[in-house]
Amino acid sequence: MKYAGVFLLIAGVLFAVTSRWIGGSPESVAVAGTHYTVSVLPADRVEVRVTSGKAETVTLAAVMPSMGHALPPVGTVRADPGRFVATQDVFTMDGVWELSITLSGDHGEETITVGLLV
Known part of the structure; x- marks a missing residue:
């Protein structure tokens, strides 16, 4: 359990890298927390x-560890039930990012972190 977060981060980055090489367009990445499961x-x-x-609110915070960038959290708007879209750009440049997704709803609050290649 100690390394579960690291494993999920590495798996997300590898998935993003592989799908970008093959298709060239952004692919969604699925990740599960304790109370919520999301597709990004x-x-x-x-x-x-x-x-x-069932999440009522979703907030996003992006960090680019290799460059030392940490951006302020970005809110989302509910586009459809269970579908949230960022209110502004989340990433400032291409590269490998860690995206922390904070969800709040019927199962309480939880933050899920996923690695993404942008």
């Missing part, structure tokens, strides 16, 4: 689909 599409406006659990 790292497009111009990041989209989060909550596939398990």
Whole structure:
């Protein structure tokens, strides 16, 4: 359990890298937390689909560890039930990012972190 977060981060980055080489367009990445499961599409406006659990609010915070960048949290708007879209751009440049997704809803609050290649 100690290394579960690291494993999920590495798996997300590898998935993003591989799918970008093959298709060239952003692919969604699925990641599960303890109470919620989400699918993240790292497009111009990041989209989060909550596939398990009922979230009322979703906030995004991006960190680029290799460059030392940490950006302020970005809010989302509910586009459809279970589908949230960032209110502004989340990523400032291409590269490997860690995206922390904070969900709040019927299962309480939880933050899920996923690695993405943008």
